Amino acid sequence: MALITSEEYLASVRKMKPRVYIGGKWLSNLLENPVTKSMVMANAAVYDLAQDQEYREIMVAASHLTGEPVSRNLHVARSIHDLDMRQEMALLTSQVLGTCNYRCVGCDALNSLASTTWEMDRELGTKYNERFSNWLKTAQSQDLAVSGAITDAKGDRKKRPPQQENRDVYLHLVEKRKDGIVVRGYKVSQSGAIGAHETIVLPGGGLKDDEADFALAFAVQNSSPGLSYICQYNAYSAEREMCGNDIDELGNPVYGQRETSTMVFDNVFIPWERVFLCGETKYAGRIVTRFAKAHRMNCGGACKVGFADLIIGATMLAAEYTGVEKVPHIQEKIIDMVRLSETSHACAIASAMRGREEPKGSGVFLPDDLFGNAAKLNIAHGFWEIIKNAGDIGGGLVVTMPRLKDLEDPEVGPVLQKAFGAAAPAEKRLKVAKFLQHWTSGLHGVGTWHGAGAPQAQRFMFTVLTDFDKKKKMAKKLMGLKEK
Ligand SMILES: Cc1cc2nc3c(=O)[nH]c(=O)nc-3n(C[C@H](O)[C@H](O)[C@H](O)COP(=O)(O)OP(=O)(O)OC[C@H]3O[C@@H](n4cnc5c(N)ncnc54)[C@H](O)[C@@H]3O)c2cc1C
Structure with missing residues (x-):
C-alpha cells in the first residue's frame, strides 16, 4: 500500500517509542502531550491531503522506482513539472496547516541524495545509489514520514569541526563495524523529527580532506537505541499545555507553532544498508x-x-x-x-x-x-x-x-x-x-x-x-x- 491514511499514520505513531523530553518531562507517547500532539496532527493532515482527489496532482506522484503512486514527500523530481508541483505542495500544506509540512526537509534531503549518490557511484564505483534506492523503495511502499537533519550544533563558529573542544557539536563517526557505523553528536532545530518514522541525516556543510569523520549521510529510524529528542519549549508550548484539550483558545488551535527538537545521537548504530555517505568529504558540500x-x-x-x-x-x-x-x-x-x-x-x-x-x-x-x-x-x-x-x-x-x-x-x-x-x-x-x-x-x-x-x-x-x-x-x- 503506497499511500497510507491519516488513521494509519496515527496508529503507527502510537506504536513508536521515541525518547522524547519536553518541558521537564520524558514522554511515553507523542499523543499524550498537547504540544507534541499538534506536530503529529499536522503530519496526519498531510496524509489526508494526499487522499483528497482535489489535491492529487500536487500531493501524489508516480515513483520512478516502481511506477506506483507515492507521496510527493517521498518522490524524486524527474521533470520541471515535478519541481513545480513540489513547490505547490509547500504552498498548499502551509495554507492548510499554518505550520510546517514536517516531511518537507526530508523530501529535499532525499532529492539531494538521489542526485549525489548517483554521481558518487559513477565516479567512485560505490554502491550508495543502489542502497539509497532500496531504502527509498521501502519508504515509498510504507508511505513513511521522513524528516531531514542537516543543522549541526556547530559550537564555536570560528572553528572547523575537528577543532571543536567538544566533537559532538558536529555529528561524527565513532566506529565502523562490519555491519554498520556508530555515530554521535547533536543535530539542532529539527522540525518534526519526533513524529517522523525516519530522519535523513546529511552533513551540515562542505568538508575538507581531513574531516572525513563528519562526512556522513544516513537514514535513522525514529526510536533507534541511543537517539533522544529534546523538544523546544517556549511561551507557546506553555500556553498549549495550560489549555489542555481546550485548544480553541489558541492562535493555531490544531497544528500549533513549529515544533522542533535537538536530536541527541549517543552512539547510535546505523546499519550499512542505511548509510549513503561515509567519509567521502568531496561530496559533502555537493x-x-x-x-x-x-x-x-x-x-x-x-x-x-x-x-x-x-x-x-x-x-x-x-x-x-x-x-x-x-x-x-x-x-x-x-x-x-x-x-x-x-x-x-x-x-x-x-x-x-x-x-x-x-x-x-x-x-x-x-x-x-x-x-x-x-x-x-x-x-x-x-x-x-x-x-x-x-x-x-x-x-x-x-x-x-x-x-x-x-x-x-x-x-x-x-x-x-x-x-x-x-x-x-x-x-x-x-x-x-x-x-x-x-x-x-x-x-x-x-x-x-x-x-x-x-x-x-x-x-x-x-x-x-x-x-x-x-x-x-x-x-x-x-x-x-x-x-x-
Ligand atoms: C523554525 C526552524 C525550523 C528548522 N528546521 C530545521 C530542520 O528541520 N532541519 C535542519 O537541519 N535544520 C532546521 N533548522 C535550522 C536552520 O537551518 C538553521 O537555523 C540555520 O541554518 C541557521 O543556523 P543556526 O541556527 O545554527 O544559526 P547560526 O549559524 O549560529 O547563525 C547565527 C548568525 O551567525 C552567522 N554565522 C554563523 N556562522 C558563521 C560563520 N562561520 N561565519 C560568519 N557568520 C556566521 C549567521 O550568518 C547568522 O547571522 C530550522 C530552523 C528554524 C528556525
Missing part, C-alpha cells in the same frame, strides 16, 4: 548545496508564501471588523503584503521552471539555484514587513487582548463584549487578534529568517552565482566606455 537548492525554493518561495496568504486573509478580516477596510493606507499596506509574498512565489516558480537534470544522466531534477536563493532571501526580509503590517492593521489588541474564554465569564464577559464590539462582535475580533498574535508575536519571524539557512548564506550564493563581469561588460558597451 549534498548540502543540492539540498539547499531544493529547500530554498520550497521553504522560502512557497511555504512562507502560504503563511503570508493566511496572514493577509486574517489582516483583511481584522480591518473589516474594525471598519477600516476601505481606508487608503490600509489597502496600500495589504497590497504591499501581497507584493512581497507573490514576488517570493514568483521566484519559486521561476526556480522550478529553470530547473534542470543534475547531474546529467541521473534523471534527477533540481531547481535553479539563483532563483531559489532569491525566493528565500526575499521572503526572509519580506516576512518581517508582512507581520509588521499585520500588527499595524490588527492594532494593539493583537498583543493586549484578554483570554478568549473571558468573553464567557458572567461578570467580565458582558463588559468585554461591549469594550471590543466594533463593526463585528467582540468574539470575531478577538479570534482574529489571537490568530495574528500567533504570527506576529510568535516564532515565525525568526523561523522564517533562519529556516533553509541564515540569509548570509543566500547572499554568499549570490556572489558565487552572479556573473558580475558580464553585467559590467554590458554596461560598458552601452555607454561606450572603451578599455585602454
